[in-house]
Amino acid sequence: MDRVRFVPLGEKTQPQCWNCKRVVVGVPDARYLYRVDGRAVTEAWYRCDGCGAYVNVRREGVLHVERAARST
DSSP states (O other): OOEEEEEEOSOOOOOBOTTTOOBOOSOOSEEEEEEETTEEEEEEEEEOTTTOOEEEEEEEEEEEEEOOOOOO
16 A cells, blocks of 8 residues: 655644634644645635634645555
């Protein structure tokens, strides 16, 4: 079975709440992965502990496929 890894592009940023401007930390409540023209976009949803709003953070990357060794 081949292994597919998501390799993010650019620097990682701290998500900030759009409503109260606090930095959002922790594990995202949901994650999605989209393929777009050989690249990929991850979308993570974080809940702000300060005001309860949800923050959507998108990050672009590439999909790297590691081929599995085939036995004969």
